[in-house]
Amino acid sequence: xQEPPDSIQQISLTAPPWTDDNESIATxxxxxxxALQMHQAESFINELLARADARPASGSLLxxxxxxxxxxxxxxxxxxxxxxxxxxxPASQVFSVIDFYTFLHRTPRGDFDILFSNxxxxxxxxxxxxxxxxxxxxxVEPGVPRADGRVTVDWTSCTGLCDxxxxxxxxxxxxxxLDEKRINEIAEQVENKTPLKQWPxxxxxxxxxxxxxxxxxxxxxxxxxxxEALINKGAENLLQAIEQSGLxxxxxxxxxxxxxxxxxxxxxxxxYYVVCNADEGEPGTFKDRVxxxxxxxxxxxxxxxxxxxIGAKKGYLYLRGEYLYLREALEETLQQRRQSGLLGNNxxxxxxxxxxxxxxxxxxxxxxxxxxxxxxxLEGKRGIPRKRPPYPVNQGLFGKPTVINNVETFINAAKIAxxxxxxxxxxxxxxxxxxxxxxxxxxxxxxxxxxxxxxTSVSQILADCGAADTQAVQVAGAAGTTLTADAFERxxxxxxxxxGGSFMVFNQQRxxxxxxKNFSDxxxxxxxxxxxxxxxxxxxxxxxxxxxxxxxATQLDLEExxxxxxxMQQASHCGLxxxxxxxxxxxxxxxxxxxxxRLANRSFEPAFDIDAALAPSRKITRRDDPGAHIxxxxxQSSKP
Amino acid sequence: xxxxxxxxESGKKPRLATAALCGCFGCHMSLLDIDxxxxxxxxxxxxxxxxxxxxxxVGECEIxxxxxGVANTENVEVLRDFxxxxxxxxxxxxxxxxxxxxxxRNQFDVQDCLEEVYLNGIGVVDPQIPxxxxxxxxxxxxxxxxxxxxxxxxLPGCPPSADTLWTFLNELIExxxxxxxxxxIHYD
Numbered sequence: 089x090q091e092p093p094d095s096i097q098q099i100s101l102t103a104p105p106w107t108d109d110n111e112s113i114a115t116x117x118x119x120x121x122x123a124l125q126m127h128q129a130e131s132f133i134n135e136l137l138a139r140a141d142a143r144p145a146s147g148s149l150l151x152x153x154x155x156x157x158x159x160x161x162x163x164x165x166x167x168x169x170x171x172x173x174x175x176x177x178p179a180s181q182v183f184s185v186i187d188f189y190t191f192l193h194r195t196p197r198g199d200f201d202i203l204f205s206n207x208x209x210x211x212x213x214x215x216x217x218x219x220x221x222x223x224x225x226x227x228v229e230p231g232v233p234r235a236d237g238r239v240t241v242d243w244t245s246c247t248g249l250c251d252x253x254x255x256x257x258x259x260x261x262x263x264x265x266l267d268e269k270r271i272n273e274i275a276e277q278v279e280n281k282t283p284l285k286q287w288p289x290x291x292x293x294x295x296x297x298x299x300x301x302x303x304x305x306x307x308x309x310x311x312x313x314x315x316e317a318l319i320n321k322g323a324e325n326l327l328q329a330i331e332q333s334g335l336x337x338x339x340x341x342x343x344x345x346x347x348x349x350x351x352x353x354x355x356x357x358x359x360y361y362v363v364c365n366a367d368e369g370e371p372g373t374f375k376d377r378v379x380x381x382x383x384x385x386x387x388x389x390x391x392x393x394x395x396x397x398i399g400a401k402k403g404y405l406y407l408r409g410e411y412l413y414l415r416e417a418l419e420e421t422l423q424q425r426r427q428s429g430l431l432g433n434n435x436x437x438x439x440x441x442x443x444x445x446x447x448x449x450x451x452x453x454x455x456x457x458x459x460x461x462x463x464x465x466l467e468g469k470r471g472i473p474r475k476r477p478p479y480p481v482n483q484g485l486f487g488k489p490t491v492i493n494n495v496e497t498f499i500n501a502a503k504i505a506x507x508x509x510x511x512x513x514x515x516x517x518x519x520x521x522x523x524x525x526x527x528x529x530x531x532x533x534x535x536x537x538x539x540x541x542x543x544t545s546v547s548q549i550l551a552d553c554g555a556a557d558t559q560a561v562q563v564a565g566a567a568g569t570t571l572t573a574d575a576f577e578r579x580x581x582x583x584x585x586x587x588g589g590s591f592m593v594f595n596q597q598r599x600x601x602x603x604x605k606n607f608s609d610x611x612x613x614x615x616x617x618x619x620x621x622x623x624x625x626x627x628x629x630x631x632x633x634x635x636x637x638x639x640x641a642t643q644l645d646l647e648e649x650x651x652x653x654x655x656m657q658q659a660s661h662c663g664l665x666x667x668x669x670x671x672x673x674x675x676x677x678x679x680x681x682x683x684x685x686r687l688a689n690r691s692f693e694p695a696f697d698i699d700a701a702l703a704p705s706r707k708i709t710r711r712d713d714p715g716a717h718i719x720x721x722x723x724q725s726s727k728p
Numbered sequence: 729x730x731x732x733x734x735x736x737e738s739g740k741k742p743r744l745a746t747a748a749l750c751g752c753f754g755c756h757m758s759l760l761d762i763d764x765x766x767x768x769x770x771x772x773x774x775x776x777x778x779x780x781x782x783x784x785x786v787g788e789c790e791i792x793x794x795x796x797g798v799a800n801t802e803n804v805e806v807l808r809d810f811x812x813x814x815x816x817x818x819x820x821x822x823x824x825x826x827x828x829x830x831x832x833r834n835q836f837d838v839q840d841c842l843e844e845v846y847l848n849g850i851g852v853v854d855p856q857i858p859x860x861x862x863x864x865x866x867x868x869x870x871x872x873x874x875x876x877x878x879x880x881x882x883l884p885g886c887p888p889s890a891d892t893l894w895t896f897l898n899e900l901i902e903x904x905x906x907x908x909x910x911x912x913i914h915y916d
Contacts, residue, residue, distance in 0.1 A: 644878065695875035698804055701867040704838050709859035716865050718804050 119237055121162040121196030129166035132159070137174055148468030149175065149185055153192050154409070154449050158260070162196040188470040188616075190244065190452030191260070191409050198233045198240035200278045205255040207246035207371045208606040209529040209592055215254035218271050219243070225275040239278050245454055245610060247410045248374040250529030250592070251297050251536045259284055260412040263291050292413065296378045297536035300552065302523045303515055304500060305383075305539050307507065312430050314389045314505035315396070319438055323397045327353070330501060332509035334521030338496035339365060339457075340564060340588035342520070345497055351481040353398045355489040362394045362403035362443075363485060363492040365462055369408055369454040370565035371610060372590035375525035376495040378537050380407070380414050383499055384421045388445055390498030392430065393505050394491055395443040403445040404485070406462050409452050418447055454614035455664055459492045461616065472618045473662035494588070496525055516542035520581035528553045530562075530593035538591075542581040546571060549580070555593045560600060560679070565590035566607040567667035570674040601637060601682045604671050608633045611668035622665025625656040629672055631695065639686050640693045646683055650676060731880050734790055734816055734900050742790035742901055745776040747810060749803040750830045750870060751796025753779075754887045755821040759793075761890035769894075772901055786810055791900065792817045794879075795887075797827040798871045802864035811877040816900070819879045820893070822886040824872065831870040838868045881906065885915065 120128075136152055152171060156163050163186050172179040186192045204210070204219045219230070223241050228234045231242045249255030252264040258274070261284065270291065277287055298305060318326050331346035352360060364387065368376040379387060391403045407415060422445055425431040435441040448466055450456050456465045460474035463485050484490020493501075500522060504512055512522040520542035526549065529535045533554025540549065550558055561571045563580070564587035571578065571585075578584050594600060612630040615622045632649045635641040653669030660666045676683060698718045706716050736742050748756055756779060762769065777786040786792070792814030798804055811817055822828040833841050847855040873879060883896060892912045899906050 692878040694877075696871065698867070698876065701869065702801065702865050704868045705842075705865045708839050708842055708857060709865065711859055711861065711865065713861040715801060715861050718801055721808060 119196050121160045121164050124160065124164035124166045126166050126170070129164060129170045132156075133167060133170040133174060148448065148466060149177070149182065150189070150451060150465060150468045151448060152468075153182070153186060153189075154451055157192050157451075160196065161199070161201065162193040165194070185468065185470055188453065189409075189450075192451055196233060196237065198228075198238055199281075200239040200284075201257075201259050202239060202241045202274075202278075203244035203247075203257045204242070205245075205247035205249060205253060205257075206243040206606070206610070207250055207253075208603045209250040209372060210246070210254040211602070211606060212530060212598070213254045215266070218254060218266050218268065221268065222271050222275060225272065226278060238281070244410075244452060245369065245614060246371040246373075248368055248377045248408075249294065250372050250374055250527065252295060253529070257410060258287075260409065261292060262294055262410070262413050264294055294377070294381070294413070296382055298378065298539075299528075299534050299536040300538040300540065302539040302541060303511065304496070304503065304523050304525070305537075307503060307511070309386065309389070309503055309506045311385050311389065311425070311428065312436060314393050314502040315430060315436055317505040318393050318396045319436060319441075323353075326393070326505055327397055329509045330504055333504045333512040334509075334516075334519075335497070335500055335504060335512060336520065336582060337494055338500065338524065338588070339494035340370075340586055342582040342586055345493065345501060348481055348493070349394060349397055349491055351479070352489045352491045355482050357489050359402070359486075359488040360395075360398045360400035361485040361488055361490040362391050362398070362400045362445075363462070363466065363490055364391055364403070364405045364495055364498055365457065365459060365492055366411070366495050367406050367408045367450050367457040367462060368411070368495075369457045369614075370567065370588050370590050371607070372527060372529055372562065372565050372592040373588055374527045374529075375537055375589045377411060377414070379495045379499060379525070380411065380418060384418055385425070386499040386502050387495055388422065388425055388431070390493075390500070390502035390505075391445060392435065392443055393502055394493070394498065396435075396441060398489070398491055400491075401442050401444075403443060404466055405445055405447045406456070406466060407447050407449055408456075409450045412449065415447060415449070422447070453616075454610075455616045455662075458662055458664060461662070462492065463490065470616070472616050473664075496589075517581050517583070519583045524580055524587070525589050526580070526587075526591045527589045528591045528593070531555060531558070531595035531598065532593045540580060543579050545577055545579045546585070547576040549591065550576065550593065553593070555595070557596045558593055559596045559598060560594045560603075562592040562594070562603065562671070563587050563590070565592075566610050567664070567670055570671060570678060572678050599682070600675060600679055601633075601686070604675050604682075605633050605637055607671040611664070615664065615668070619659075619661035619665060621656045621659040622661065622668060625652050625660075625665070626668050628652050629656075629669055633672065635693075635695065636683055636686050640688055641683075641686065642688055642690055642693050644692060646676060646687075649673075731906070732816060733903055733905070735903060736790060736901070741772065741774045743776045743787065744773040744778070744791045744793070744897075745786045745789045745810065745814060746778040746780070746793040747786075747795070747806050748779065749794060749796035749807060749824070749873070750799035751821065751823040751828065753795070755793075755795035755824075756780075758821075758887035758890050759893050762894045763890070765894055769897070772897070786813045789814045790816065791897075793820050794818065794824050794873055795820050796873075797823045797830055798867065798873055798876050799830055800864035800866050804867075804876060807873055807877055816880045817877065818881040818883060818896075819873050820883045821888055822884065825874075825882050825884050827870045827872050828886065831872075834869045838866055842866070884913075 153163055156167050168179050168182045172182050204215055223230055226239055228239055228241050233240045247255045247257055249264045254266045256263050327346055335345040336342040366376050395403055429436055431444050433442045453471045455461045456471040458473050459480055461471040465471040466485055480490045480492055482489055516522045523539050523541050526538045528538055546561055563569045563585050608630045612626045615626045617623045629649055629652050632645050635645055649672055653673045656669045657666050775781045776789045777783045786809055792810040819825050842857050846857045
């Protein structure tokens with residue numbers, strides 16, 4: 089049996105401990121996830137809480153649960169009860185948080201928990217066949233731990249490796265560029281029970297893959313220089329410079345950054361927070377991955393400048409769970425900055441300029457990229473979007489005024505502090521100053537990160553990345569805009585195509601309906617479930633897309649998809665539900681043939697195979713008489 | 729797409745049929761709840777198959793009202809029969825529209841349901857799962873009726889109130905576009 093660790097240091101951030109030890113432990117009876125005794129749970133939770141006191145960022149329920157999950161490959165029920173008692177919250181609240189996040193489980197996963205990235209770009213690179221192959225070699229059913237507890241193989245939403253896919257996560261750590269050979273080798277490592285640390289290092293190598301640099305990625309600043317600029321110019325002057333630069337939020341919505349910071353600064357409170365949204369979950373987006381990997385200092389610099397302007401003492405980097413592998417280096421960067429006097433108390437010798445940043449890990453929930461859901465998640469709750477107003481700048485994290493910005497926005501802000509407003513103004517358009525990082529993937533010769541001045545046309549971008557014979561471009565991710573070839577002269581900027589950076593290319597050979605289905609599956613899975621239009625509408629649309637896929641849909645079903653989609657747009661609680669039907673509605677309008685080509689030649693078709701739905705009852709009753717069957721009658725029920 | 733409007737030859741009364749599938753008969757009770765207006769209804773329509781007349785087979789009708797979801801083979805057959813014979817078919821109430829309370833069994837395996845009811849339930853005598861061919865076989869899930877046949881109108885509510893049903897029938901028979909005052913579509 090797995091003993092609780094003697095000390096908390098034993099909790100590895102990168103792999104459950106038993107993958108490093110050679111004894112077989114994982115059976116139903118003895119796996120700690122099933123058999124953890126109350127006293128063991130108590131001793132483990134005590135250490136966890138002791139550690140949390142020292143490190144406030146892990147003080148949220150969600151962070152405790154992430155650590156328990158890593159320790160036991162699930163959240164054993166005993167730990168839930170101990171944790172609930174220690175935190176003085178009902179156990180049901182803990183369970184509700186566990187059930188919300190995809191990476192948290194009530195029952196153990198395999199010792200090797202393998203998750204294939206399920207973005208359409210991964211599928212276009214052959215992920216489905218590789219998934220099937222791995223399941224076959226390992227004799228494992230999708231999503232179900234193997235009987236010996238060794239391994240689970242499952243799908244997860246886009247992991248942000250679209251330019252070097254297909255990608256997967258093994259025990260939370262990203263593996264890129266999968267092919268048949270690597271799948272065979274992975275299966276071997278799993279069968280040999282090779283600890284993850286001893287797997288070939290190059291499997292875990294994630295390239296930045298920057299294909300085009302403009303001002304943001306080229307013009308370097310010295311660490312600390314933006315903070316110095318803040319100290320020299322003063323908060324108000326620097327805020328005005330950011331205002332003059334025209335900087336707008338790079339997450340896609342484009343809210344003026346200086347305005348946001350000023351609203352927050354002008355709100356009277358005893359505490360303020362700076363939060364960086366690094367929950368890069370929009371399918372096809374991976375530019376924050378690169379920024380966090382190679383521009384982390386600039387990001388923390390930008391956050392510190394923001395803190396100085398609004399008066400925050402505390403900042404959080406909300407890092408999506410899929411980017412766990414970046415965490416160690418980010419922590420090191422933070423530590424170096426503390427040592428250099430760029431974080432902590434009296435930053436750069438300024439009396440009273442105190443600010444520090446903690447990293448908060450997500451656990452697989454797309455909705456947490458929505459800023460108010462992100463705040464809920466940071467507070468350790470289910471990531472359900474808040475009502476607005478109040479806006480985060482007035483009542484954000486823990487009810488305090490909070491600035492939330494995208495990674496790219498903070499880096500821009502840091503560089504504006506050093507280079508001035510004109511530096512940003514020199515690029516882009518009147519309403520969209522500066523540049524935008526695009527994450528380009530799909531059917532092109534050179535996928536990767538491209539930095540373009542705002543106003544660059546889609547056709548220019550397609551030419552640069554080596555895309556030929558392009559059928560469609562999906563801008564701004566699954567929730568974004570589907571462009572037909574006649575719209576390729578449109579340009580990337582807030583006044584035309586606003587985007588967080590996702591840019592997926594589909595050539596003429598692609599079946600676009602596969603994209604629609606992939607996005608529809610995605611939204612069905614990622615709906616937070618709070619409001620009915622999104623929760624139910626997303627499922628209904630998904631059912632209808634599947635009905636089209638298998639050739640059973642009729643014109644009536646297409647009408648129904650439009651009705652449901654329009655209702656979701658109007659009535660959903662947040663942007664997720666409002667944008668979830670976009671791909672369906674836009675392709676229905678712009679690519680009607682992909683639907684009509686697959687319609688059944690009838691006016692009505694049932695939503696399910698009625699006779700097949702009787703099979704279980706036939707089996708139970710051992711009946712096979714005529715009354716135990718229902719014949720298919722397509723035309724008789726057709727009176728629209 | 730606009731729902732169809734009823735056209736009736738002048739001087740002819742429209743025929744009305746109703747059926748309860750997997751429901752509780754509450755929607756039919758609500759129809760009876762129109763009280764003395766039922767006498768006017770008798771003047772307005774000719775009743776065809778309905779529990780009110782006890783006629784067992786459905787003839788050619790203008791209007792069919794269906795209460796309840798689709799849970800077994802008989803439900804499928806009755807529903808298809810109504811679709812074949814009714815110009816306008818209406819889903820009446822939560823079970824017809826969504827599956828309703830009976831659809832709560834959808835989160836369980838049908839085998840577990842049958843075993844709980846006929847083998848393991850408290851007070852079961854002579855436990856056995858019925859297998860007589862006369863008994864309609866259960867579908868693995870309870871479905872809303874629009875998943876089995878095309879439906880022209882949906883009247884939500886559990887049940888839709890007597891006034892809702894009355895308003896609906898009047899407007900439909902008068903060939904109007906259906907519209908309800910707020911009070912009839914306000915559910916709490």
